[in-house]
Amino acid sequence: xxxxxxxxxxxxxxxxxxxxxxxxxxxxxxxxxxxxxxxxxxxxxxxxxxxxxxxxxxxxxxxxxxxxxxxxxxxxxxxxxxxxxxxxxxxxxxxxxxxxxxxxxxxxxxxxxxxxxxxxxxxxxxxxxxxxxxxxxxxxxxxxxxxxxxxxxxxxxxxxxxxxxxxxxxxxxxxxxxxxxxxxxxxxxxxxxxxxxxxxxxxxxxxxxxxxxxxxxxxxxxxxxxxxxxxxxxxxxxxxxxxxxxxxxxxxxxxxxxxxxxxxxxxxxxxxxxxxxxxxxxxxxxxxxxxxxxxxxxx
Amino acid sequence: xxxxxxxxxxxxxxxxxxxxxxxxxxxxxxxxxxxxxxxxxxxxxxxxxxxxxxxxxxxxxxxxxxxxxxxxxxxxxxxxxxxxxxxxxxxxxxxxxxxxxxxxxxxxxxxxxxxxxxxxxxxxxxxxxxxxxxxxxxxxxxxxxxxxxxxxxxxxxxxxxxxxxxxxxxxxxxxxxxxxxxxxxxxxxxxxxxxxxxxxxxxxxxxxxxxxxxxxxxxxxxxxxxxxxxxxxxxxxxxxxxxxxxxxxxxxxxxxxxxxxxxxxxxxxxxxxxxxxxxxxxxxxxxxxxxxxxxxxxxxxxxxxxxxxxxxxxxxxxxxxxxxx
Ligand SMILES: Nc1ncnc2c1ncn2[C@@H]1O[C@H](COP(=O)(O)OP(=O)(O)OP(=O)(O)O)[C@@H](O)[C@H]1O
Ligand SMILES: [Mg+2]
Numbered sequence: 001x002x003x004x005x006x007x008x009x010x011x012x013x014x015x016x017x018x019x020x021x022x023x024x025x026x027x028x029x030x031x032x033x034x035x036x037x038x039x040x041x042x043x044x045x046x047x048x049x050x051x052x053x054x055x056x057x058x059x060x061x062x063x064x065x066x067x068x069x070x071x072x073x074x075x076x077x078x079x080x081x082x083x084x085x086x087x088x089x090x091x092x093x094x095x096x097x098x099x100x101x102x103x104x105x106x107x108x109x110x111x112x113x114x115x116x117x118x119x120x121x122x123x124x125x126x127x128x129x130x131x132x133x134x135x136x137x138x139x140x141x142x143x144x145x146x147x148x149x150x151x152x153x154x155x156x157x158x159x160x161x162x163x164x165x166x167x168x169x170x171x172x173x174x175x176x177x178x179x180x181x182x183x184x185x186x187x188x189x190x191x192x193x194x195x196x197x198x199x200x201x202x203x204x205x206x207x208x209x210x211x212x213x214x215x216x217x218x219x220x221x222x223x224x225x226x227x228x229x230x231x232x233x234x235x236x237x238x239x240x241x242x243x244x245x246x247x248x249x250x251x252x253x254x255x256x257x258x259x260x261x262x263x264x265x266x267x268x269x270x271x272x273x274x275x276x277x278x279x280x281x282x283x284x285x286x287x288x289x290x291x292x293x294x295x296x297x298x299x
Numbered sequence: 300x301x302x303x304x305x306x307x308x309x310x311x312x313x314x315x316x317x318x319x320x321x322x323x324x325x326x327x328x329x330x331x332x333x334x335x336x337x338x339x340x341x342x343x344x345x346x347x348x349x350x351x352x353x354x355x356x357x358x359x360x361x362x363x364x365x366x367x368x369x370x371x372x373x374x375x376x377x378x379x380x381x382x383x384x385x386x387x388x389x390x391x392x393x394x395x396x397x398x399x400x401x402x403x404x405x406x407x408x409x410x411x412x413x414x415x416x417x418x419x420x421x422x423x424x425x426x427x428x429x430x431x432x433x434x435x436x437x438x439x440x441x442x443x444x445x446x447x448x449x450x451x452x453x454x455x456x457x458x459x460x461x462x463x464x465x466x467x468x469x470x471x472x473x474x475x476x477x478x479x480x481x482x483x484x485x486x487x488x489x490x491x492x493x494x495x496x497x498x499x500x501x502x503x504x505x506x507x508x509x510x511x512x513x514x515x516x517x518x519x520x521x522x523x524x525x526x527x528x529x530x531x532x533x534x535x536x537x538x539x540x541x542x543x544x545x546x547x548x549x550x551x552x553x554x555x556x557x558x559x560x561x562x563x564x565x566x567x568x569x570x571x572x573x574x575x576x577x578x579x580x581x582x583x584x585x586x587x588x589x590x591x592x593x594x595x596x597x598x599x600x601x602x603x604x605x606x607x608x609x610x611x612x613x614x615x616x617x618x619x620x621x622x623x624x
Contacts, residue, residue, distance in 0.1 A: 095514065097510065097513065097514060100510070100513065102417075125516040125517065125518055126516065127516075128513065128514055128515065128516040129515075129516035132514065132515075133514040135507060135510065135511065135514075137507055139505075139507040139508055139510070139511040140511075141508060141511070141512075141525060141526065141529070142508075143529035143530070144525075152512075152515065152525060153515035153516065155521075155525070156512060156515050156516060156517035156518075156521045156522075156525060157515065157516040157517070157521075158521075201511070204511075204515065205514070205515065208515060208516060
């Protein structure tokens with residue numbers, strides 16, 4: 001377990017201030033520390049996800065233009081960019097949540113283990129089981145207890161497991177919530193704090209054993225303490241699955257991700273401007289616009 | 300140091316609404332209050348006119364099942380009025396209506412909220428609203444000529460196979476004009492109100508919870524079970540109670556399809572029953588003197604019953620919409 005522990009030890013907890021004018025070299029240091037902590041040549045886990053030429057529309061509004069991104073298995077990729085550039089839209093095309101919005105359309109392919117998840121005859125519910133999602137606002141089911149929330153995915157997907165108690169504990173432990181709730185698994189989920197609710201949502205998505213986890217600003221509604229815990233959790237999870245996280249917090253991107261992709265919209269549809277190893281994006285981005293953004297000159 | 304100037308007296312701020320505005324406001328206020336005043340007056344009128352009967356019959360008015368006014372040879376009048384059988388019938392018919400009508404309405408609301416394409420949804424919503432506007436005599440006639448022959452067949456089957464359940468038993472296989480038929484007609488009649496309340500509640504289901512369920516690989520039905528029902532159940536109960544209010548008060552439709560008999564009958568398939576509202580219509584034409592007063596007293600009972608049910612229903616619906624739980 002040493003790589004994980006190393007990684008957590010390296011997570012700096014002191015500079016949590018949401019300061020947009022952080023020097024990008026400091027960010028690069030954080031990112032370097034993280035990538036050094038990862039064991040090189042470790043066999044990848046989880047599944048790779050590949051987005052090819054993704055376009056997205058809301059009615060006539062072209063929101064996303066030709067985005068291609070590779071998410072290697074077992075990596076954490078951060079999506080950054082100013083508000084409205086299509087990060088959420090993009091992440092929602094990756095598990096077919098985009099199509100719930102009336103009049104929404106998309107083009108392109110999303111390959112999970114080489115298979116197009118938009119192919120005709122694909123069972124969408126199976127896709128969403130393999131590609132889990134954590135939302136910006138914690139959204140546990142308030143009518144269920146904490147324990148029921150964790151297992152709700154199994155019930156919804158009608159999956160059978162041998163030992164529910166063990167699975168519940170495992171998921172809550174991986175989400176870093178077990179110690180806080182182990183004595184009140186029968187209490188209603190609404191009684192948890194926002195940070196605890198978000199970790200409960202993470203535990204809930206882990207219970208169905210996804211290969212990929214999408215997180216859309218999972219910490220934006222949370223206090224710094226809860227944020228750090230969730231970053232810890234992400235570090236742990238990255239060993240067994242592929243994680244894609246949208247964040248507005250550059251330090252968070254630097255702390256948790258292996259790769260960073262920068263999105264931008266120049267008034268028209270959003271584009272993916274640049275993607276690369278996180279430390280490179282923060283230290284020597286190739287594109288001037290990325291440089292401007294990560295150094296806090298706009299956005 | 301210069302002396303401060305004395306501050307001016309605060310101005311009186313008034314607006315003088317235009318005459319047209321004042322007239323409009325007065326009219327609107329008048330009409331707005333009118334409904335409250337009229338409702339109160341109706342209640343008072345019924346209570347006052349019925350007072351003598353209440354005094355004479357006492358509690359027996361609610362429990363008694365006879366409705367007769369006998370004049371002896373000596374010209375002495377003996378009254379015996381009781382709405383007991385009719386109250387039992389009212390509840391019985393309304394129960395049948397709810398058991399049949401509420402599930403249908405909930406299914407209809409689910410379809411309209413979560414399945415129907417936008418265009419069909421628009422058409423269906425206005426059709427369902429139109430159903431509420433139809434005069435009840437039309438439902439009564441339809442019930443009599445179309446539903447009753449069909450229901451008779453089903454009643455026969457129920458009687459044959461489920462007779463061992465007391466409500467499905469009957470002294471004789473006489474299934475015409477039964478509480479079952481009346482309940483079916485009422486079931487159709489409460490569909491609009493229950494559907495539109497349920498639809499309104501379902502549409503308020505928090506989107507983030509719906510998305511959470513879908514993101515966990517839920518089917519639409521799975522999502523409805525885990526998210527929509529827990530959220531909307533108390534609202535549906537409220538809608539059902541509004542339907543109950545309508546079912547309690549329905550007069551003409553029930554009068555058309557029900558064989559009104561002053562006897563307590565709990566066998567829903569058997570062709571006799573009653574309901575306070577239709578009983579009043581039945582007796583009204585020939586009533587004189589004390590019987591008229593007794594009918595007004597029965598009207599007062601109906602008034603209170605409907606008021607209570609509707610108030611309870613409104614409270615439940617409002618609370619659900621507000622709490623957004
Ligand atoms: N449901 C919707 N209907 C119509 N347009 C939408 C919808 N959701 C997003 N859009 C549009 O799509 C574009 C991209 O939005 P998106 O939510 O993906 O941005 P974002 O990068 O996630 O922004 P933020 O950082 O503020 O969350 C925006 O122009 C937005 O107005
Ligand atoms: Mg977003």
